[in-house]
Amino acid sequence: MTRPARLAVGVVSAGRVGSVLGAALARAGHTVIAASGVSDASVRRAERLLPGVPLLAPDEVARQADLVLLALPDDALGPMVSGLAATGAFRAGQIVVHTSGAHGVGVLAPAAEAGALPLALHPVMTFTGRPEDLERMAACSVGVTATEADEAAWNVGEALTVEMGAEPVRIPEQTRPLYHAALAHGANHLVTLIADCVQLLRSGGVRTPERLLAPLLSAALDNVLRQGDRALTGPVARGDAGTVATHLDVLARRAPDLLPAYTVLARRTVVRAREAGLLGGAEATEISNLLDDGRDA
CATH class of the missing domain: 3.40.50.720 (NAD(P)-binding Rossmann-like Domain)
Known part of the structure; x- marks a missing residue:
């Protein structure tokens, strides 16, 4: 060099x-x-x-x-x-x-x-x-x-x-727009996502949401960078349709402006968990239908 x-x-x-x-x-x-x-x-x-x-x-x-x-x-x-x-x-x-x-x-x-x-x-x-x-x-x-x-x-x-x-x-020159879209999607939207999480917790009376979230989010980031989709956890990846239904209900009542973002990301999680072999076909279909309906299963 x-x-x-x-x-x-x-x-x-x-x-x-x-x-x-x-x-x-x-x-x-x-x-x-x-x-x-x-x-x-x-x-x-x-x-x-x-x-x-x-x-x-x-x-x-x-x-x-x-x-x-x-x-x-x-x-x-x-x-x-x-x-x-x-x-x-x-x-x-x-x-x-x-x-x-x-x-x-x-x-x-x-x-x-x-x-x-x-x-x-x-x-x-x-x-x-x-x-x-x-x-x-x-x-x-x-x-x-x-x-x-x-x-x-x-x-x-x-x-x-x-x-x-x-x-x-x-x-490469031709990769530059895709490269930048990927970085912006990850870094910029991550900030938006976490700020929404903090806001939700604070609206529910949690006084120190940042301290509550810091170890969880740090571990999640470290895990996905090391393990990829195998790091997926939570109700969507586990196929817990009842819990997802509860989330949709409480967001519709308490934070309707955040419900579309939750639904879109949950759909992407279904796809990635299914492709990674973490989520069975029947469970994936049940949660996808639930998300499409936007209400209780």
Whole structure:
């Protein structure tokens, strides 16, 4: 794996991701020469994680950098790349990296046309924009995408990832939308699901639902990552139709807005438990019919 030379890094912009990755690159020996950021939060993050780095307009940041780090929301990335290209901010020999999980290197075509090397480096973790994120980088992977036939570009992306302390995982360009959908479905919807669980328990008078849930959910996550579908437990996987009927009834009365989500996930659990051999055909049919009816069996 080829180690990149010491690079002048420009960060666009100093949000939660950009400030942390800029700091990680600085820790690896590169020099962050400028960053962009206009909100008070971005300014504070830059002061904390990129001390002494001047805050400039995005085109000035990109024009000065050997490595341009574009840490922008998915929908803002394309317009920013086009705008920077229109100002002549990209040049041959630059490395232009974005951190979006939803995009591959196609979105960086204007930079590539100017002679820059395009890379997509998506850290698979959530960021707070605080110094502890730097230590968490050591436990995370980074989805690396480069131009398909350019092995040298893949090597550069992997080397930068290793320098930041993370583990590179190659994600082909055509896989990028599916990759991001899978991550969002798991991480983002998990937060929604757990927040709903906390809300349900609190509405029932449980004072510390987070403490109640923490060991259960931690064990469930660990088990599924180790065992896959064999980790399934609970009334659906056991075929306890009476318990599922009770759940449907109490949710219909106490939390009707959560009933559709419970029903959809229970249906998926039936399918996965059946395919894993945990649930017999008769039990699967009984629970599926119950879920379709949405009322007592």
